[in-house]
Amino acid sequence: MGKGNARRGSTLVASVEDETLLLAQVVISSYDAVITKTSEGIITTWNQGAERIYGYTGNEAVGQPISFLLPPGHRDEVPGILQRIKAGELIHHYETVRRRKDGRVIDVSLSVSPIKDKKGKIFGAATIARDISSDVAARRQSEEQLAAASQYARSLIESSLDPLVTISADGKITDVNEATMKVTGIPRDRLIGTDFSNYFTEPEKAREGYQQVFAKGFVTDYPLTIRHKKGGLTDVLYNASVYKDTGGEVRGVFAAARDVTEQKQASQYARSLIESSLDPLVTISADGKITDVNEATIRVTGIPRDKLIGTDFSNYFTEPEKAREGYQQVFAKGFVTDYPLTIRHRKGALTDVLYNASVYKDTQGKVIGVFAAARDVTERKRVEAELAEQRQRELDRLAELEKFQKLTVGRELKMVELKKDIEELRRENENLRRMAVG
Structure with a gap:
């Protein structure tokens, strides 16, 4: 029984010794x-990795205070670290700098833990240091590039x-430029x-956007x-994308607003000119649909704007096919002049018109529709008809006069001939009388 316990004890001791040797070998070859040091920071062990990183041999380093590795400006680090270790704290991946034997300052990552005796009392510290100069340099370069890119973007x-x-997912503003500050006054x-x-006159519409x-x-x-804090308004068109x-995750929305206040004012001015026209005006898309009308068009058709827009232009004429051919000619030739059509009011009244139309283009020169103006010629046609009727009456009267003239002239000719005959008879009668006397 006692011999068995002795064997197990010796085996345990051997196992512990083997483990200690193994750990020592791992430390040495790491x-x-x-590095191990006392609670006061005096170096007690120094492995091959420390020699490689710092350039000092074990003989040069052991017995030195750990602070001999610190460059100027970092000497106050050691007391703080030792204080934390004495308090039993573990320090993980603490990034700092150290100075090598050749004077070069390197970036290191430190993990420091307390060393305890069998009773759990802290009597020193173990430090594992890794040279991260390359990583830090790469990171700094990346950060500098990112900062430069950020500055360029800014x-x-x-x-x-x-x-x-x-704008964030919850609708909060995360960044703005100077132009946004100017337009809002904030x-x-x-x-x-x-x-x-x-910051808009229609907050709900902005939210929906x-x-x-x-x-x-x-x-x-x-x-x-956009509403300025002092009340001024700026009409804008927003173009935005996520x-x-x-990692491909949507972070927010980037939105750019183009000020169209002047454009809108110009549009309103153009609209006022269009509405002031007494002639029916209409714009037509390439597929023949009405895209806009003025008040005169509404009156001549008897149909409101919202019921006209989007419908076929040719629907409102007595000859739909002729109307269709008309706007197709405009798209083909670029214009038409004095194109005759008759508009039918929804209650049946007819209005004769002459259309003058031309294509209109976008800023790139692409044809986007036809602008057509109709001149009401109903009254002119009525007057022309009256004039034609009057002319016919005059022609008929002239014909009668010519006929009467012919009759009159004929009668006068007959009177002349009769006079001649009477004169001839008178002469013959005189001759006969003379012969009788003789």
């Missing part, structure tokens, strides 16, 4: 620096005359974190009106 954003804004720090929709972007990925030419992180 690629990382493994300069592009700030150089834009259009208000630009980024500084950046007051805008960031607030609801995007707060950015929600569409999150749902579809983008919106184009979304109309809104932006993503490196």
